[in-house]
Amino acid sequence: MEKFLCVQDFYEAAKSKLTKDSNGSWEYFEGIPDEGWALDQNRKAFKRYVIRPRILRDVSAINLTTTILGIPASIPIGVAPTSKQALFHPDGECGVARAAGRSGAIYVLSTLATASIEEVAAAAPKTRLWFQLYYQKDIEVNKDLLIRAEKSGYEAVVLTVDCQIPANRLGFKRKPWKLPEMQEQQVPEDMDPSMDWNVVKWIREQTKMKLILKGILTGEDAKLAVEHGVDAIIVSNHGGRQLDSVMPAIDVLPEVVASTKSSNVEVYLDGGITLGSDVFKALALGAKMVFIGRTALAGLTVGGEQGAAKVLEILTNELDKTMALAGVTDLGSNISSKFIQNYKPFLSSDY
Template sequence: MEGLLCVDDFEKEALSKLEKSVCDYYRSGADDELTVKDNRDSFSRILIRPRILRDVSNRDLSTTILGKKVSVPLGISPTAMQRLAHPDGECGSAKATEIVGGILILSFFSTSSYEEVAAASPNVRKWFQFYMHKDRSINEAVFKRAEKAGFEALVLTVDAQYVGKRRASEKNPIQFPSHLRLPNAVPDEEKLDVSKVHDSIDHSVTWEGFKLQRMPYVQAAELGVDAIIVSNHGGRQIDTAPATIDILPSIVRAVDNRLEVYLDSGIRRGTDIFKALALGAKMVFVGRPAIWGLAVDGAKGAKRVMEILRDELDLTMALTGVADIKSITSKFVCTKDSLLKL
């Protein structure tokens, strides 16, 4: 991994290692993949305005998320079926997250159980993604399992009751290996039929249905929840949805400090993290970058990707004249148009 210096390097290396169907599954977006592209391009349209002659000899990347300290405002998004990338799978992602001091969100479609992840990284901060089952008794059983395994919060994903049209995956569908399972999505099945997993999800659920849950959960201010993740599912659900970094400021204004706001989709560089924080996100999460790290070298590869992003954020802060996370504000970013008005 010595020659892999950035997330894009890891992506190229990962794509050379993975089977094409697996590559297509992870890379694909909805329809023409315009939102996938815009998620990344939008960060490039935001400029950083450095301040000079400031004391940045010591920098503090830590912050507080849901009342507890994290070493860096960086975590791993709920990314499905990670053992397709490497046998370490979600346990490898948990180890990587634990080392950098971030937060792991375990996918509903994880190929590792809550218990396996907890055993692999007992000290990692971990949340779990969830879709509402039609059978509410299954929901209750899953919540109890996750809570017993040390998961702190329930992350409800609300934009994927149906799967977006991902053409690359439809043309070249993955063949789910017989030795893998989805132990959190269908915990009682010995033999897994992946094609039927979505049949168990409640496609009719509304915001009212989420009032039944007891754990802290991450979704919407009107329900008195703790935080919201600004995400477009990595561009995988509805094409031409806004890039997350473009919509972020309006969401931050709308919630008006009533809850914490996080962001995912499109993060590939430390400068991207800096820009998201400057525009009001308290923390960012990455999905595909962690997968590329896993594919290259399992837990070690995922750790290296997370370290690269952390170190790039640290360097961005140093070069921008910011000594701690709380000092990153909107005054440090602008657009070309706004520069012309100065």
């Protein structure tokens, strides 16, 4: 793993490995609908922001700690819920959850995981775990998942709100995914397209876990989420896997942050994060934490648990260096949108 110095090294090795698989794992990893515009723009959008560094500040000690939902967290980076991790490496969800714990990152387990709620909790007892819910048509399945997650010590339920129907993912049609033998998906993919804001109230009545909505892209919905008493919001376009023609997550972050300003609702972001400087930009624009999806999976694919831990280590070190070079020593009052400006090149060919 020594030769892997940046996340891009992991992406290249992961692509080269998965495209050789016959089981559709690369198509699943990419997962793009239509033209793959949103996936592409999620990454490019970060390049349209640059950092306004401040100088001659003592940066000999950089503090990456924060608090998430009232509990201290050692880094502002978490692992986003991604389904079927056994497609990429036998270590699967248990390995990535352990890697997250080693790095001080929160791990979000997908409803469509290839390890159970209980197995992941037992495999990663030191990791802060959240459970992502795809609200199912059968209400008893939802109840059972919530009860089991709460009983197993998961702190929060992350309700995904941008996937009531699956998108038109062409790769899945061209090369359908197939799980390795002995690996099972825990829950059938039977999402309820009639889900509405009543489900948010219903979940509150079922569980004491914190409630987070994942997949908000507008200030209007962020306001409604605040009114419905959620604890946090993840600004996300599902890594460009759902509606293709939408804004990159980083571009709508300021709008969502502004809509939640007078509340205690925390705002997080995912989509397109491959560098520590991406994390810095999101935090400066108002996110309390970011999540990584494919970046964690690239680590898993290449090196199992160790690979996932290594990408988290790389991102953390890059964030630490970015903060020091930008003159930011901590993530409290020290970081703000004053450290960011839009990139306006002189020539259109500079884009």
